[in-house]
Amino acid sequence: MAHEAEHQPLGVFECQLCSLTAPYSYVGQKPPNTQSIILLEESFVTKDPFTPDKDRFLVLGSRCSVCSRLVCVGPECSLFYSKRFCLPCVQENVHAFPQEIRHDLEKRKVPWKRPASQPSTQA
Amino acid sequence: MPPPRTREHRGHWDRPRAPSGEEAPEKWDWNCPETRSLFEDAFFQDEDYIRQGSEECQKFWTFFERLQRFQHLKTTRKEEKDPGQPKHSIPALADLPRTYDPRYRINLSVLGPDTRGSRRPGRRLPPERVSEFRRALLHYLDFGQKQAFGRLAKLQRERAALPIAQYGQRILKTLKEHQVVVVAGDTGCGKSTQVPQYLLAAGFSHVACTQPRRIACISLAKRVGFESLSQYGSQVGYQIRFESTRSAATKVVFLTVGLLLRQIQREPSLPQYQVLIVDEVHERHLHNDFLLGVLRRLLPQRPDLKVILMSATINISLFSSYFDNAPVVQVPGRLFPITVVYQPVEAEPTVSKSEKLDPRPFLRVLQAIDNKYPPEERGDLLVFLSGMAEISAVLEAAQTYASHTQRWVVLPLHSALSVADQDKVFDVAPPGVRKCILSTNIAETSVTIDGIRFVVDSGKVKEMSYDPQAKLQRLQEFWISQASAEQRKGRAGRTGPGVCFRLYAESDYDAFAPYAVPEIRRVALDTLVLQMKSMSVGDPRTFPFIEPPPPASLETAIRYLRDQGALDSSEALTPIGSLLAQLPVDVVIGKMLILGSMFHLAEPVLTIAAALSVQSPFTRSAQSNLECAAARRPLESDQGDPFTLFNVFNTWVQVKSERGGNSRKWCRRRGIEEHRLYEMANLRRQFKELLEDHGLLAGAQALKPGDSYSRLQQRRERRALHQLKRQHEEGGARRRKVLRLQEEQEGGSSDEDRGTAARGAGNNVDIQDVKFKLRHNLEQLQAAASSAQALTRDQLALLKLVLGRGLYPQLAVPDPFNGGRKDSDQIFHTQAKQGTVLHPTCVFASSPEVLHPKEPEARAGEGSRDDRDRMSSRHQLLTFVSLLETNKPYLVNCVRIPALQSLLLFSRALDTNGDCSRLVADGWLELQLADTEGAVRLLAASLRLRARWESALDQQLAHQARGRGQREEEEDEEEAPVNRQEVAALSRELLQFMASKVPYSLRRLTGLEAQNLYVGPQTITTAPSLPGLFGSSALSPHPTKGGYAVTDFLTYNCLTSDTDLYSDCLRTFWTCPHCGLHMPLTPLERIAHENSCPDAPRDDPAGAEEATPEPQQKTSALQRPYRCEACQKDFLFTPTEVLRHRRQHV
Structure with missing residues (x-):
């Protein structure tokens, strides 16, 4: 099928903080097959694996705009506030962020920690 | 940025x-x-x-x-x-x-x-x-x-948390260094889902993973596809008998062991795979054991092929040492602590004397759980019972208890349930209510249900055992093995700490065998031996099995295959054998297919063969339901169960082909499990393709071109069907529902409509129906079905002949006193097993009178002879598909056939006395004919017919062998395998033969009689001067029985006899109608003359004089009186005609 070819993985995305891995099929701000949506950061994107709809995409992650680490969009690893920031960088510069974000971070009891069960590097 | x-x-x-x-x-x-x-x-x-x-x-x-x-x-x-x-x-x-x-x-x-x-x-x-x-x-x-x-992150977290996650690298590393690796881990460690993914991630792209069960192939492919984020892609697929999601892009395929063996049969070096994962080797299935043997031989020839054996932590060293001490990666299971409570069932006064299982010990556990654990603490109960009867016994009691307490939803789980009902065990109970799942050992390894906290282990299992002597399958109850007991216990500790109640004593446990008996030691090996022969793996006796089968059952299998003509005397595969090896069915059913195609009865035989190869479609619950029984009655055939199944299938196809026909409803009303009919349709198609591939059946006729409008219409319909199917698939898998408390009290499976309506997400699409219509050409099927229902009496008789010959020697003779017994107490004897009974679903169980010889014409002899030796021309035998012993030995799927004629045509040993008035078939059935002359004529006719039938069959098989050799060369498509006229003549004469009316008595010999049957080798050999009595064959003295061997099955005059020694010397004057010869002759001499009389007409269908051929009426044997309420008229209709007629009034 024509669509499937477009979703051929380009490589494997791996979060440098939590080691989450997933194949990605697009990097950029305009995911394939969508016209009306623009991503506000250079993102690693895959086809949404949980729906048969071939046009659905899923943003896996992007680079931290401070330290350029490749991080996933999971709330344990990064946040987006007009740009992507990895949580370690947010922690370091927490005062640069508005109160709401600081609140949010505090609410997370474990502000930033690698997941308890550190998976080995295998897929 | x-x-x-x-x-x-x-x-x-x-x-x-x-x-x-x-x-x-x-x-x-x-x-x-x-x-x-x-x-x-x-x-x-x-x-x-x-x-x-x-x-x-x-x-x-x-x-x-x-x-x-x-x-x-x-x-x-x-x-x-x-x-x-x-x-x-x-x-x-x-x-x-x-x-x-x-x-x-x-x-x-x-x-x-x-x-x-x-x-x-x-x-x-x-x-x-x-x-x-x-x-x-x-x-x-x-x-x-x-x-x-x-979801993605959760998935990865869960995968990383699996015990096996720590071992992924080690498995890959070990595999790099060794050709074979054993991965041992208990259920729940994640090996079946993760190892294929590790291989995928490591870059392998040709991975096959075998599973013992089809259902596991599908569910694993789905799960692995989901986890590897290609749920909607094609890199993970499955391949089972009728379904495949495999494509060129597939990197990991889950397939059944049987299918992989067939692939090896085709390409012995398995070039299409890099890595082979053999899962569940510890289950020791027949085919798995064989596969291991095949692989062990293959590995040296394919040094690049990697093999991973996956096993529970059971007897690992056996597998490792079998493969040259292959390294073992052992993964600890993820089990929470489980408390074991031994609660042996004390012998208590049972409520009734029946053999029914006492449910009270099980209820006590339910009560104990209710008393001890607050309902807010979730956790379901899984009860292991030995079989379906035990499940229904406990089900009934537990449901009563549940309706009182409102704290339980009770669900049965066994393989005979429909898929939809099986799926219910995965649904969740409402808050404060627990599931109580009553299961066979299917939940021990094959089905994993989450949320189980309590396990009740009855300690029993019912297993098929095989008695090679009686060719009898026995479903017997055994104590389980320690390994099974541990598996069952482990089911309680998958999601949290659990409790396992063992309804036996600890000392019992200690006495259990450590492991279960492997299948190869307890089943018939016919199909295995046949497969081994066709894969040319050498003598099965010396094949290096991981654990060899008992030599006796191997010998039985070889003898059986020889008897069935699949192996020749040097145990090499015959043409029929190599064909049978490719049919994924029992040998007898394979034979039916071949015979049927010869007599141009392929269509009906295909249906019957398919019907006999799947589980019975009749649901158990409907057996006691009078409405179902009444609705089913018009479909019943008094010829036998295969014909009832045949009617069911054909009528079902008709219902399906009607516009808006609701086959699901039709089935439910008749207590028919529709799923089995779908299986039949699939199997039927597979058989058909096999027969076509082997040139036994003319290839599919190109469809009638039809006008462009109807073509367009067809295309449009197909597109609509595809659309429906896609929608259904996109609707995703069935979501878990919350079980209703009340629902189950109604009996578990009665609410299919509600269930499917809820599942179909609003649109009540019967997806099975859609798939069926996409897979099969309904028009063709319908044509076959309606032509089948218009079978003439002759065709029906031929069909029975084909079945009889296919099933031979699976015969049972009615007990002589059946006439005076109740319907349900009819007794039958097979050669090896006395006192078998009819399965309650059998048509003869409800109408046994059709088996009784009707018109007692005469009594043989006086005084000494008793009532048993009743003379009749209508004695009948039952031929059956299987003999299954549960609490009683049951004959399953019976057909009635005329006794004398069938025995003459099929027996492997026919022994006669001097004047051929006494015949013994296969050393156990005695036939006494009143009329010597008629006897000899029939015997002679049967010899000729058998010879002609054999040669026609040989031609047929030779044709198929030739056909395969020159598939591509332009072959005369018109040329039928065997000369049509010849077959037509043969069929005609066979029918006449079957219809011959000769009074005789039929009796099963007693053991003593059977022992002293033969006169034994004679010192004085006086060859009878009876040229041409049995055709041209020369008579030679039989070395053991005495008498004379006429053919390889017929021995003349070898029976000891207490009758007058001189009877064959009594001559009477006789005039030959052809040459006018007039002299005193014994009956045998007379026939000998007739056969060799130079003036006799050549093409005389001898032996058929007495036959009164049935009028060639086109009426079908399936017709039943039918009264139409709408037009107030009476008709004689087949079930299809009824449907057709009714449609007029709509």
Whole structure:
């Protein structure tokens, strides 16, 4: 099928903080097959694996705009506030962020920690 | 990188706004459908992310409403002023928006209607509302992203948390260094789902993973596809007998062991795979054991092929040492502590004397759980019982208990349930209620149910055992092995600490065998031996099995195959044998197919063979249901069960082909499990393709071209079906539902309609029906079905002949006193087993009178002979498909056949006395014929017919062998395998033969009689001077029986006899009608003369004089009286005709 070819993985995305891995099929701000949506950061994107709809995409992650680490969009690893920031960088510069974000971070009891069960590097 | 400039960041007018009443002069109503549709027109067009009218669109509006409510609550939030903060030194942080807005936390943006081309209708919408809408949309999309990413992360966390995750690298490393690796881990360690994924991630792309069960192939392929994020891709697939999702892009395929063996049969070196995972080797299935042997031989020839054996931690050293001490990677299971409670069942006075299982010990456990554990503490109960009867016994009692307490939902689980009913065990119980699953050992390894906290282990299992002597399958109850007991216990500790109640003593446990007996030691080995022969793996006796089968059952199998003509005297595969080896069915059913195709009865035989190869479609619960029984009755055939199945299938096809015919309902009303009929259809098609492949059946006729309109119509219908199927698939897998308390009290499976309606997500599509119509050519099937129902009496008789010959020697003779017994007490004897009974579903169990010889014409002899030796020309035998012993030995799937004629045609040993009035078939059935002359004629006729039948069959097989050799060469398509005329003549004569009416008595010999049957080798050999009595064959003395061997099956005059020694010397004068010879002759001499008389007409179908051929009426044996209420008339109709007739009135 024509669509499937477009979703051929380009490589494997791996979060440098939590080691989450997933194949990605697009990097950029305009995911394939969508016209009306623009991503506000250079993102690693895959086809949404949980729906048969071939046009659905899923943003896996992007680079931290401070330290350029490749991080996933999971709330344990990064946040987006007009740009992507990895949580370690947010922690370091927490005062640069508005109160709401600081609140949010505090609410997370474990502000930033690698997941308890550190998976080995295998897929 | 700076945020891209989009409209989102331009104006401040689309900042959050407190929606308030006074702000909007005109009433703005988001709930107004017109408003919504305006926005949908603007934003949700075909090329957009969300499409108008889709499910997604509905979801969005729901989300929208929630968001609106939420924002309403938060209207009091002040905008935070952040006065005079110094600019940050890090550039990325320097230009963060000063004023917080949740929208800045969303990493995507939606283009407004005005930026997407002028044709969008959104320009007229009020900008305020547009921004409100866009904002909601943005949050919606962000929410969707978070949700999907959450699932992905969860999936990875779960995978990483599996015990096997720590061992992935080690497995891959070991595999690099060794050709074979054993991965041993208990259920729940994740080996079956993870190891294939490790291989995928390591770059392997030709991985096969075998499973003992088809269902596991499907579920694993789904699971692994999901986990490897290619749920909707094709890199993970499965391949089972009738279904495949495999494509060129497939990297990992799950397939059954049987299928892999067939692939090896085709390409012995398995070039299509890099890695082979053999899962569940510890289960020791017949085919798995064989596969291991095959692989052990293959490995040296394929040094690049890697093999992973996966096993529970049971007897690992056996597998490792079998493969040259292959390394073992042992993975600890993830088990929580389990408390074991031994609660041996004390012998208590049972309620009734019946053999029914006492449910009380099981109820006590339910009670104990209710008393000890508060209902808020979740955790379900899994009960292991030995079989279906035990399950229903406990089910009944437990449901009564459950309806009192309202704290349990009781569900049965066994393989005979429909898939939908099996799936119910995965549903969740409502709060405060526990599931109680009553299961066979299917839940021990093959089905894993989450949330089990309590296990009750009865300690028993019912297993098929095989008695090679009696060719009898026995379903017997055994104590389980320690390994099984541990497996069962382990089921309680998968999600948390659990409790296992063992209804036996600890000392019993200690006495259990450590491991279960492997299948190879307890089943018939016919099909295995046949497969081994066709794969040329050498002598089965010396094949290096991991544990060899008992030599006796191997010998039995070889002898059986020789008897069936599949192996020749040197144990090499015969042409029929190599064909049988390719048919995935029992040898007898394979034979039926071959014989049927010869007599141009392929269509009906295909259906019957398929019907006999699947589980009975009749549901157990319907047996006691009078309505079902009555609805089924018109489908019953008094010829025998295979014909009933035949009617069921054909009528079902007719129902399906009717417009709007609801076959599901039709089946339910008759207590028929429709799933089995689908299986039959699939199997039938596979058989047909096999026969076509082997040139036994003319290839599929090109469809009638038809007019372009009907072609178009057909194409349109198919497209619609495909559409339905796709929709169904996109609807995703069945979601777990919450079980209803009441629901199960009704009996578990009676609510299919409700269930499927709920599952079909609104549209009540029968997806099985859709798949069926896509897979099969309904028109062709229907044509076959209706022609089948118009079978003439002759065709029916031939069909029975084919069945009889296929099933031979599976024969049973009615007990002589059956006439005086109750319907349910009819007794039958097979050669090896006395006192078998009819299965309750058998048609003869309800109408045994059709088996009784009707007109007692004469009594043989006086005084000494008793009632048993009744003379009749209508004695009948039962031929059956299998003999199954549960609490009684049951004959399964019986057909009645005329005794004398069948024995003459099929027996492997026929022994006669001097005047042929006494015959003994296969050393156990005695036939006494009143009329010597008639006897000899019949015997002679049967010899000729057998010879001709044999040669026709040989031609047929030779043709197929030739056909395979020159498949591509232009072959005369018109040329039928065997000369049509010849077959027609043969069929005609066979029919005449079958219809011959000769009075005789039929008796099963006693053991003593059978021992002293033969006169033994004679010193004085006086060859009878009876030239031509049995054709041209020369007579030679039989070395053991005495008498003379006429053919390889017929021995003349070898029976000891207490009758007058001189009887064969009594001559009477006789005149030959052909040559006029007139002299005193014994009956034998007379026949000998007739056969050799030079003036006798050549093509005389001898032996058929007495036959009164049935009038060639076109009436079908399936017709039944039918009274139509609509037109108040009586008819004689087949079930199809009834349907057709009824349609007129609609």
